[in-house]
Amino acid sequence: AQTVTQSQPEMSVQEAETVTLTCTYDTSESDYYLFWYKQPPSRQMILVIRQEAYKQQNATENRFSVNFQKAAKSFSLKISDSQLGDAAMYFCAYISGNQFYFGTGTSLTVIP
Amino acid sequence: NAGVTQTPKFQVLKTGQSMTLQCAQDMNHNSMYWYRQDPGMGLRLIYYSASEGTTDKGEVPNGYNVSRLNKREFSLRLESAAPSQTSVYFCASSELGTGGYEQYFGPGTRLTVT
Numbered sequence: 001a002q003t004v005t006q007s008q009p010e011m012s013v014q015e016a017e018t019v020t021l022t023c024t025y026d027t028s029e030s031d032y033y034l035f036w037y038k039q040p041p042s043r044q045m046i047l048v049i050r051q052e053a054y055k056q057q058n059a060t061e062n063r064f065s066v067n068f069q070k071a072a073k074s075f076s077l078k079i080s081d082s083q084l085g086d087a088a089m090y091f092c093a094y095i096s097g098n099q100f101y102f103g104t105g106t107s108l109t110v111i112p
Numbered sequence: 113n114a115g116v117t118q119t120p121k122f123q124v125l126k127t128g129q130s131m132t133l134q135c136a137q138d139m140n141h142n143s144m145y146w147y148r149q150d151p152g153m154g155l156r157l158i159y160y161s162a163s164e165g166t167t168d169k170g171e172v173p174n175g176y177n178v179s180r181l182n183k184r185e186f187s188l189r190l191e192s193a194a195p196s197q198t199s200v201y202f203c204a205s206s207e208l209g210t211g212g213y214e215q216y217f218g219p220g221t222r223l224t225v226t
Contacts, residue, residue: 035191093155
């Protein structure tokens with residue numbers, strides 16, 4: 001069965017510093033998508049970044065970037081120049097065909 | 113353009129009562145989903161509808177039923193609520209096969225069953 005594991009329930013980072021959130025997944029598929037979603041206290045799920053498994057190049061969206069290691073089934077999120085507004089729960093998600101799995105989340109605190 | 117809307121935002125039920133959570137999207141997406149979110153468990157898929165007229169079970173379907181009323185609307189029904197169904201419920205939609213499977217989420221419904 002496919003699973004998504006986020007082994008860091010909580011992380012903290014100083015404002016303006018860099019933090020990396022880790023995610024591993026287990027799959028036998030070769031074609032799939034990986035996402036990082038952010039959930040602030042408002043509960044709204046917001047897409048942060050997306051990675052297509054067939055693309056070797058790591059995705060980047062402004063201050064957010066991923067380190068995608070397909071062979072290791074690892075998909076970590078790096079947040080650079082952390083801002084107070086980055087404080088939230090972050091969920092890693094795996095989607096392939098009709099199979100959808102989310103990790104248990106990492107709560108990120110940004111320290112002023 | 114409202115995206116994905118859900119009603120109600122909050123609900124308290126007694127054990128054994130029934131209710132329907134409503135979801136609608138205005139992005140013309142074919143696929144819609146219902147998730148539940150519990151502390152420490154992340155989001156778990158309850159049911160999904162890959163296209164109008166079809167529905168399939170997800171990871172945790174027991175105790176729930178769904179209806180894909182039309183392309184826009186996808187409802188989730190609890191026939192006899194149980195305390196174990198206390199959770200936050202999210203509806204989402206996406207266009208499978210294009211746009212990278214990105215899911216757009218509604219604001220969630222916080223349900224408490226006493």
